[in-house]
Amino acid sequence: MDCRPHHSCKQAETSLIVMRSFSAFLIAVIITASRSTSWASVTIPLTKLERAGSYLQGSAHADRARASFLKTTSGPKTIPATNLVYIQYTTSVGVGCPPTYYNLIVDTGSSNTFVGTGKKYVRTSTSVPTGQNVTVNYGSGFFSGIEYNDTVTLAAGFVIANQSIGDALKFANFDGVDGIIGVGPVDLTQDTLFPDTDTLIPTIMDNALKQGLIKQRIFGISFAPATTSNDTNGAITYGGIDPAFYTGNITYAPVTKIHPAAHYWGINVTDVTYGTHTVIPRSTAGIVDAGTSLVVLADDFFFRYLQAIPGAYLDVNNTGLIVIPPSSVAGMQPLNFTINGRAFSMDTAAQLIPLNENAIWGIETGVQYGVITNLGADSGRGSDFILGQKFMEKYYVVFDCQSQTRWLCVH
Incomplete structure (x- = not known):
């Protein structure tokens, strides 16, 4: 796969991201009756990995721990996702050039993207250290390591340049996955870097918009009850709404x-x-x-x-x-x-x-x-x-x- 971007762009400037705080965002969640369909456009599947037994048994406790901690040149891109043994969705994300692919948890409750908890981060010619350390706590887990800028491939022809990526050198409770793709509000990245603790890290959505890969700062998620322990039955749409995955009217709140x-x-x-x-x-x-x-x-x-x-x-x-x-x-x-x-x-x-x-x-x-x-x-x-x-x-x-x-x- 050609992991080079189709246009040149500078690294996202922190000052621009800081000016657009989460308090100025519009959040829309569309809940609609889903329907089975083939991918209407480029679709990123959510992947389910094999986990069982004690890992799943602790999911309710992990959710409570997480809850206590939680205080444009292209149209929308729909990418498949796989259900992770009934309790988590992952998607395949390429990092570097040529890309190494990682199964990353899709997380709307955090905004840092990182790899290395399973498959280790493979540095290539596009991997540039930022000089920052990174640490994120998730209530029931954490990671810490070194922050890089690198090329990120979400789908064929959907390649983000200079995306901030964490290399997890220490971590807990990420068995069976390679990291997280964070699609929460950018403000959640504050205080995760050191020494520049006040710096916000541009998210996947921030850079996709800035680099013209999407026209709207909108993403849609389609989940469905899994029928097998590794069921690629989900999808993420970057940059808009995919009508293939819902019927009826949308309610905005x-x-x-x-x-x-x-x-x-x-x-x-x-x-x-x-x-x-x-x-x-x-x-x-x-x-x-x-x-x-x-x-x-x-x-x-x-x-x-x-x-x-x-x-x-x-x-x-x-x-x-x-x-x-x-x-x-x-x-x-x-x-x-x-x-x-x-x-x-x-x-x-x-x-x-x-x-x-x-x-x-x-x-x-x-x-x-x-x-x-x-x-x-x-x-x-x-x-x-x-x-x-x-x-x-x-x-x-x-x-x-x-x-x-x-x-x-x-x-």
């Missing part, structure tokens, strides 16, 4: 102004109901996060949900997951999140871990577990829920930071 959710892709929900039971009785702020596997609710909200399911209990000491008696499964009701006046529903199947996946998750065979879990703290702290992968599998989600008013778009 402004990004919340409540902190810390406002630092991320955060929104307000008006209320949340489970059947006739009220789970969240008032407008409250939370985060849409592809890097969180489950759906996480503040403890007071979560226990309202738990008590509405007869016999259900939280397996605190072992899995951290909700256990639902077989006698209660048939009577389960939809869990509805109201976003900008529209209800987005998780039906019974969306609330449950399929029994045939228990062995891969490392949880007890024949026991019915759920995907809704608790935050580890009551509401009122500025981030009372996380709509993670299991919610996003129901809908097409678009993150729009184009205008001066930030939005979340949901179908």
